[in-house]
Amino acid sequence: MKNLYTTQNAAILLIDHQVGTIKLAISTPRDELVRNTRALARTAVEAGMPLVLTSSQEDQFQGLLLDDLQQLAPDAYAERVKRPGVVDCWLYEPFRQAVLATGRKKLVMAGLTNDVCIVFPAISAIEDGFEVQVVADAGGSPTKAADDAALNRMASHGVTITSTNQLLAELATDWASPGGSNIQRVLYEENLRHLVEAPASRTNA
Numbered sequence: 001m002k003n004l005y006t007t008q009n010a011a012i013l014l015i016d017h018q019v020g021t022i023k024l025a026i027s028t029p030r031d032e033l034v035r036n037t038r039a040l041a042r043t044a045v046e047a048g049m050p051l052v053l054t055s056s057q058e059d060q061f062q063g064l065l066l067d068d069l070q071q072l073a074p075d076a077y078a079e080r081v082k083r084p085g086v087v088d089c090w091l092y093e094p095f096r097q098a099v100l101a102t103g104r105k106k107l108v109m110a111g112l113t114n115d116v117c118i119v120f121p122a123i124s125a126i127e128d129g130f131e132v133q134v135v136a137d138a139g140g141s142p143t144k145a146a147d148d149a150a151l152n153r154m155a156s157h158g159v160t161i162t163s164t165n166q167l168l169a170e171l172a173t174d175w176a177s178p179g180g181s182n183i184q185r186v187l188y189e190e191n192l193r194h195l196v197e198a199p200a201s202r203t204n205a
Contacts, residue, residue, distance in 0.1 A: 011050035011104035015111030019063040025140030036138040036164035050102035053080040088120035110138035115150040
């Protein structure tokens with residue numbers, strides 16, 4: 001397979017994974033969404049990939065980024081691009097400059113929500129000559145119909161739609177390599193974390 005995304009040629013952009021916006025992403029179960037977001041952030045940090053975080057209107061309903069991101073990627077969290085309200089974060093120059101500073105032309109995007117916060121910057125980045133993969137299950141929308149419409153619209157503009165496990169396997173290239181082994185560990189640990197926590201969450205429901 002040609003033109004693979006690797007840890008050496010791609011950057012990960014996590015957009016608006018905030019404590020308020022996650023309440024709108026009903027199409028993806030919350031625990032799955034958080035688990036996949038954690039896996040992407042951990043992979044970026046542990047593989048030494050550029051990681052750019054952005055948030056919108058933290059003092060409004062959207063709130064702060066998820067605590068998981070602050071814990072897993074403290075440097076990226078501290079340097080997050082705080083937008084005043086621009087919907088298409090690609091049009092917010094500080095964010096675009098942060099992406100350009102990574103020097104990477106292959107972009108992995110995920111965020112909340114797919115039907116508002118991801119669809120526009122993904123298409124804008126494509127139009128600016130970048131390659132983009134959107135990790136659908138590290139995001140979500142208020143309804144399945146809204147999610148499907150967003151994913152179809154992005155795909156029609158040349159965005160590759162992927163899933164967390166699929167993306168991590170692509171980045172790993174070879175599970176037996178040192179880098180691939182590290183990514184496999186992240187994948188397994190996050191899935192194991194889900195299996196351990198799921199019974200407790202069902203008990204508390």
